[in-house]
Amino acid sequence: QVQLQESGPRLVKPSETLSLTCTVSGDSISSYFWTWIRQPPGKGLEWIGYISYTGNTKYNPSLKSRLTISVDKSKNHFSLNVTSVTAADTAVYYCARGGDTSWFDPWGQGVLVTVSS
């Protein structure tokens, strides 16, 4: 059974970098695509971007200039960096398996990241 688990700091200061990792168990990251999605409190889902196991990426244009998604096959995880964060980046961040026209399944449990001084 595939499981995904997000990890990283829950509190980030404005203008700093948000960094999260998604560890995959029960499946090799060297298959499929892997995606980040976020959900501001009380709001809907926003796609952030995805990465293939070969490292090819596709980002949300509205976030692209601040985003980096990378994959580490040796650790079977992939990561998200968002630079120059503001309060608008406060959200629950989810990782999920899927990308490049497929559905997203399964999802990690999500992690609430708050941007505040």
Place this chain on the structure above:
Amino acid sequence: SYVLTQPPSVTVAPGKTAKITCGGNNIGGKSIHWYQQKPGQAPMLVIYYDSDRPSGIPERFSGSNSGNTASLTISRVEAGDEADYYCQVWDRSSDHPVVFGGGTKLTVL
């Protein structure tokens, strides 16, 4: 970019049928996926490729997609079906290829 429109809320009585719609320009020409999100939980896939159910999803959940409207239908609704439901498509021609609907809150009364 492509826009998906969902009603903010749908209310249904237990045992009845709930239909949640997702509107988009020629959405019938795209594949649609549906997710269920209960309070405090991550979204979960309930329908993929318009009408296919993942393993473990009850047959009460079904989907259709044609023209400008896709639908998620839940038959014999139970209290445990109360959740937010999101539709999602891929818009291959766009720089923003992953599109989610705004979500529909299903209330079981």
